Amino acid sequence: MPRTRDENLLMALGARLQAMRKERGFTQEALAEAIGIQPVTLSRLETGQRALSLSVLSNAAEALECSLGDLCAVDADRPAPVRSADEGELLRVWRGMDDRGRGLALRLVREVAKDG
Numbered sequence: 315m316p317r318t319r320d321e322n323l324l325m326a327l328g329a330r331l332q333a334m335r336k337e338r339g340f341t342q343e344a345l346a347e348a349i350g351i352q353p354v355t356l357s358r359l360e361t362g363q364r365a366l367s368l369s370v371l372s373n374a375a376e377a378l379e380c381s382l383g384d385l386c387a388v389d390a391d392r393p394a395p396v397r398s399a400d401e402g403e404l405l406r407v408w409r410g411m412d413d414r415g416r417g418l419a420l421r422l423v424r425e426v427a428k429d430g
Contacts, residue, residue, distance in 0.1 A: 325362030326388035332360040334378050334385065339402040348409065349373035377409075 335345050346356040349370060358364040366374075375385045411419065 321362065323388070324365055327366055327386065328360040328362040330385060330388050331366070331374060334380065338378055339399060340378070344406060345374070345377060348377040348406075
């Protein structure tokens with residue numbers, strides 16, 4: 315059986331991905347880096363010009379802190395988490411750290427919180 319493309323579904327998934335990216339304060343460049351693709355590829359996914367693979371969907375859901383089901387729920391609106399720009403930045407930096415860096419950062423934050 316030949317494969318067919320559902321253009322409406324691709325456009326809806328792309329629009330959902332774009333909306334969730336913007337709600338969570340990601341630029342195309344930042345999200346593309348987080349999920350391991352080029353920004354131009356993310357742009358094509360968001361506009362429905364390219365189909366999303368399961369691995370890209372899974373990586374995007376992880377980066378956006380939502381379930382794969384939430385990302386694919388093209389008929390449902392999901393509220394963005396209430397988070398300041400600084401919190402979003404901290405999360406993005408945290409995700410880019412190795413275990414040693416995370417340990418150091420956590421100790422520093424705990425010390426600062428004690429003094430606060």
